[in-house]
Amino acid sequence: MASTILFFLFAGFAIACAVSMVYHKNPLYSAVSLVGVFVALSCIYVTLAAPFIAVVQILIYAGAIMVLVIFVIMLLNLDEDKPLTRLRYLYAVGGGLGLILLVQTMFIFYAVLRAPKDPVDTSQTAGKSLSIGQAMYTEYLLPVEIVGIMLLMAIIGGVILVRRLEPGQLKLVVDSELDKRHEEEEKDDYRIAF
Amino acid sequence: MESVLKTAFPFVVYTVGILLAFQGVLMIVAYTVLAERKVLGWIQGRIGPNRVGPWGVLQPFADLLKFILKEDLVPDKSTKFIYFLAPLVALTCALLPIVVYPFGPSITTVDWSFLPYGLGDGITRLPLTIAQIDVGVLFVLAITSVGVYGIALAGWSSNSKYSLMGGLRSSAQMISYELAMGASVLGVVMLAGTLDLNGIIYAQITSPFRWFIIPQIIGFVVFLIAAFAETNRVPFDLPEAETELVAGFHTEYSALKFALFFMAEYVNMFTVSVMCVVLFLGGWYVPGLGRIFEPGSIPYAAVSHVAFIGKICAFLFLYIWVRGTLPRFRFDQLMNFGWKFLLPVALGNVILTIVVVYFLNR
Amino acid sequence: MNLFLFAELANPNVNIPIILPEIVIAAAGIVVMLFDSFFPGQRRVTGIMSLVGIVLAAVLLFGTWSAGMPASAWNGMIAHDNLRLTFSFVFLLVSAMTILISTIWVETEKVPAGEYHALLLFATFGMLLMASGNDLVIIFLGLETLSIATYVMAGFRKTDLKSNESAMKYFILGSFASAFLLYGMALTYGATGSTNITEIAARVADPNFPALLLVGAAMLIIGFGFKVATVPFHIWTPDVYEGAPSPVTGFMAAGPKAAGFASFIRVFVLGFPLMAGVQASGYLHDSWMAALSVMAILTMTVGNVAAIMQDNIKRMLAYSSIAHAGYAMVGFLGAGAASTVLERDAAIASVAFYMIAYAITNLGAFAIVTLLGQKNDRRTEFEDYNGIGFRSPVLSFTLSLFMLSLLGIPLTAGFIGKVLVFRPALEAQNTLLTIVVVAAVINTAISAYYYLRLIVVMFFRERTSDWVEPRIPAGIAAALVIAVIGVFYLGIFSSSIIERFSQTTQSIGSVSSR
Amino acid sequence: MNGGGPRSPSYIMDLIAENILTILILLPVVGALAVLGHQIFWKQESQLKWVTFAITLLNFLLSLVLVFDKGAVSASGFHFEKNVPWISAINTNYHVGVDGLSLWLVILTTFIMPIAVISTWHAVEKKATAFYIFLLLLESAMIGVFVSLDLLVFYLFFEASLIPMFFLIGVWGGKDRIYAAVKFFIFTAIGSLLMLVAIIALYFMHADATGVGTFDFVTLLNTLKLGNMTFSASAGAFLFLAFALAFSIKVPLFPFHTWLPDAHTEAPTAGSVILAAVLLKMGTYGLMRFNFTLFPDQAREFAPLFIVLAIIGIVYGALVAMVQPDVKRLVAYSSVAHMGFVILGMFSFTEWGMQGAVYQMLNHGVSTGALFLLVGFIYERRHTRMISDFGGLANVMPIYATIFVITAMSSVGLPFLNGFVGEFLIMVGMWKSTILSVTATANWNYIATMVAGTGVIFAAVYLLWMIQRVFFGKVTNDKNRGLADLSYREIGLMVPLLFLMVFMGVYPRPFLEATHSSVTEIQKRVMQRAGGEIDHAHVPGPSEEKTEAHLEIQQK
Amino acid sequence: MEPSLATYLALSGILFTIGAVGVIYKRNAIGMFMCIELMLNAVNLTFIAFSRYYADTTGQLFVFMVMSVAAAEAAVGLGIIISFFRNRISVDVDDASILKN
Known part of the structure; x- marks a missing residue:
């Protein structure tokens, strides 16, 4: 009973936060709402006997990713979202997609509710950090290693993208910009000639 | 009636426990503030607060009253909701780790059957921890990492350039030092083989020389430095560097909201001190105490608890001492130090630990 | 307790040698990265190091291509079969050629080539995993590794707005599709209780939640469809291809597409097979076959028709790559419809062959586009190619050759590729698939228009402005030689390669389960 | 033809006679390479016509072997047959041979080529290298079309002949050459691609009927003749029409003829000559060779x-x-x-x-x-x-x-x-x-x-x-x-x-x-x-x- | 009374839907990125729910991987957004229109 109440509490909170995230035009509001979703989901994970994942959820999503996002929002000092003007048709696309996904959700809900099979096993050790750790370093060692390489790569990628240009490169950029202008003119001449 | 009582009893016990723990922590924090002013005073050859009560003992309460009674200014251009939310987030995140603090060893030798209505049936032990979860270390790290929101949001929502700078600095700093902190904890976790805080203490319990400060001295130093950064204390107090940013992220905060930030900072200090003690100094464990009292008995727990608080207080003193001694870093120095020195050292420590553990276990 | 790791490595189910190619590529990536951080600016050296790594990986891969090797590694997470081997070769080839093509950067632009090489190697690592992953986890991680690397590579020209925009679009839409893919994986896991493809295949007959399997498959189609750029999930392709630096575009059109197909085939053909007499699997199989058939027809048609209307050569090649995804899907459908393991393997091999043919041709074309585009890809409009035919005969004839190969003219790789992918689809003697093949053929004819247009522009028009033939750097020259030889070799002497590809050294269907 | 001379030349003559069709196909390709090499090393564009003429003439003379030395007749009724596995994975062979139907067409091709070359003596001034290379490649493809007995190889040459012609019209043609060239290409390509589908379908029908798929015309024909393989009404009609469409466009038959006037008008003289003299014949030849024999019922x-x-x-x-x-x-x-x-x-x-x-x-x-x-x-x-x-x-x-x-x-x-x-x-x-x-x-x-x-x-x-x-x-x-x-x-x-x-x-x-x-x-x-x-x-x-x-x- | 598997899946589906719709409605890249994160989280919930249902660690490990991937994606994605912003002083996707749509 308690868990059901808790679940609906957190579920309601998560959905409300999610809606608020989409609704708010201000990116920071969205971000804060999203953190709310993460926290709510983390609590739900606890009720699903997955404490490790619940904590990691907070640690990675709320503590790292969203902090980064908020950092970027603050750094770029973003203002409010403009309303859809040029791409008005996206409302229809979004509505359609949403409808399809909702129908699908209901379908899943209905299908799983109707499925005759009962849970395979309810005694839980799966979520304990020990069993997860064991799996991670035996059976799932390869994925973990891949994740390591991927994170390394992501670091390089991030650094490449945001690093300032070196002076030599900067000169090249300026040169190429001048070239480009020159070429544009040339191209125009050529078009006329043609 | 009886069944209602039986259902309600654990909740009542928990509530009482939680209240007790929070009250205790807050009291200690309150007096840390006083102690800080006193100690700083001594360091600087002053006396410190001494007007409110004997030796200024009532100073914290006076401060509190002042905060409550002062006018609450809200900047006109601020983003109201988030402006109000930020201090709450900061304090909540600071207080949350209390639930996993191992205040002392669990009491196992007391028979609880004297309780009426059979409420004590089946209770064999009274843990001096509110929630024993097997990912305690991660939990603390996670909650601390969320704490940055309070500062960042405060900085952003105040709509002031100083606040924004403070917020930005703070998020950058916390993200950077969290890594080093996490990495420095890894060595301990590896040696202990568990993420449970009590488990880590039990792993150090055999002798004082198994305190992880000895095998993990590098980890300890890194953790300590990172902890200073995480709590925005001198010499890493850039988010609120008075001389540069007026007061950093809380420039625009006043009265009770400022008090919340203030409190959060000191609770955070307390939290990292607890972590230091638990991870490296054997937590509540007092060497040789098991010979005097029976483990699990009330006196054993009481003495351990006092020792625990004592160790924490030592760390709190260290914080104050450092504040009185060291100058502040520049921001780029801070980042360079974090990424180019602290993190590699912490990772090196992890690798070293892996190698040593592997060869020892062969 | 701490000996888990080592005990596990000694476990016979692990078979480290099988994933040596992947390890070598990842290690090469790290070595290149480290080298670049200690000796920055050594653009040629890092390129050579990467090439060495790739060649080494290819050699190791070839070494494992023998009958004696076990069919799986890492407790069934890695499949070692022809699908993996053939596609892995495609990836290695693509990466090697991309490195050669990117030498233009060494010559003219001062982009950080060392990091670029490292990223490329990591992307290759991701692609290899996508082909060899026999577990949804591995496939997902491979895909993400690949995607993240390509996001960065697309935005590599930081000061160029087009490049930024391309990276951003690719990133947003790519992650969007990944989410769908992941949802599909989650539902598949939910329906079958496993993420291992062999086990999924075993449980498809009697899933716990048949309905979820269906929904999951639909979601997976969206995710993979995005990666291989099939209609209607292709919208990102032209913009991203146009904006990304040309060598990267060439890479994206060849590598990730092939990798997407590898996983796509692995999950659908091997994971959701048709099991005789089992209603659930039959329903699933019919559904995805029908969906993919429609998608294949749409993909080809939209790709080709849209390509006709393009004035930018990179956009044209982007739409052409969409169309080619459609052709490859014909072979894929053939694999899905195959009734025996032998036929299925042949069909899969045909897709691999198609991808290798397409990759070689496409990369060759992009090599020239890169070369002619000069700094910052400025000359990428059709107009810019006006009348260069006899001014730079070598380049233009080579480019024409690639166009003809893309079109599928006999004696080129493209022709054999098309014949091979049409074959299994017709073999099934299924009305739907026959329609798909006919649509493919009609589309090929449509495609003639825009491939020829380039030739027309280059040769049949006169150039009015002056034309300075760019100097051909050694790397691009090497890439072109490889491409030309490859196009003819695959077009004329393809026999041995096809045999190699479809020779069943491993029985794919019976990857041992955990 | 190979009678005269001492023994060892006669051996060579035998060798030539044996592989005459292959030689006829490859000689122009070699010639094209020779032209390219000549241009690269000597840079004497004016000499190229001589080189090309010599090659085409040689090819014509060689092709006369077909008339005078009938060679051994294979069981299937083809002379100078050659059957070498090409892509064994899909069981396609390089199978060539001539019979009465193709004999004169081959010779017509080789005969027209030197004439076409001479006709361009002064007409082609610009980009002569490419012009002659394309002419030679075209000859190779055309001969290939007439002699190949494997459907896939036939298709290959059929398509391959398009490219040089496309270039000939497009580069050296008249005012509207681009339109004409593209129209020519696309018309022909559409038809021939459907034929490709039909060819692959035939492969599988043969595989279904006999267990072995094949592209080999002779094998297919034999199977059909023996009645081991029959077509359903719809399949037969589809296959027949797919083949017929390709050839009808090439011929060109009435509603598909619109490319022809354009192509002819815009093509350079040599191109027109070859187009009229040889390329159109591919269509009629194909109809007769493949449609009539493989699908007699549908043909009727x-x-x-x-x-x-x-x-x-x-x-x-x-x-x-x-x-x-x-x-x-x-x-x-x-x-x-x-x-x-x-x-x-x-x-x-x-x-x-x-x-x-x-x-x-x-x-x-x-x-x-x-x-x-x-x-x-x-x-x-x-x-x-x-x-x-x-x-x-x-x-x-x-x-x-x-x-x-x-x-x-x-x-x-x-x-x-x-x-x-x-x-x-x-x-x-x-x-x-x-x-x-x-x-x-x-x-x-x-x-x-x-x-x-x-x-x-x-x-x-x-x-x-x-x-x-x-x-x-x-x-x-x-x-x-x-x-x-x-x-x-x-x-x-x-x-x-x-x-x-x-x-x-x-x-x-x-x-x-x-x-x-x-x-x-x-x-x-x-x-x-x-x-x-x-x-x-x-x-x-x-x-x-x-x-x-x-x-x-x-x-x- | 425990909430059943279907309820968790429904919640996950709803969150996924909200995220997907959000990606399309949001006009700025960071907003889109956050919506994608929401979608990933919804999927994670599905994994965890099934992991609980089957009492199997696979799902949780998958979630762990997804989280790491999300972190990597965030690093690169925010890098891309910043790099875009530097050149254009906007993260509005509507402004990304040099490449004709």
């Missing part, structure tokens, strides 16, 4: 359709030709009409008709090729082809006028010139044909023949009218007064063609004899019901002998 079923289209083509081509202001366009439309005749003859499914069709293919190659050359001569001089720009040319260029008139007559079908024999045979064949007989009484074949016959008359009308306007009367345009008559090179170019026109007109026997067996084989095959029962239409009887006698008379 669809014959009325093709006959109607052919007749429309004949009449339409002739009528449209009549109003063309451009000589080259006129000749192009006359091609449509002539090829309509060829189709008509083929689909009469009588020996005379089919023999006539084959013969007419050669005639058309020679006559129309010659006409295009002649148009090219005048174009080189005046850079216009408009009939209205000329007039009274006979006064200025008597030799040219003479040759032109002879060629035009050959094209019209004047007796004692080659065109007559072919057209006559086709008409007789159609008259005799039973393929249009729905019932015993309603014989549409007579009507078809008669309508087609009007085409001959129209042909005479438009050609003669054109000749009258261009050559006779007074010289109306002053620019034409100073025109030089044909040079020796040009005359030399025309002589072999003229000789052939006359020779084929008066002595068709060797040609017809060579094709006889193959053609009758196909005719029998097509008139044979699947069960092996001989169709009632083909009754050997006095009428056949009579016609044969008739033929004899004609030949003399």
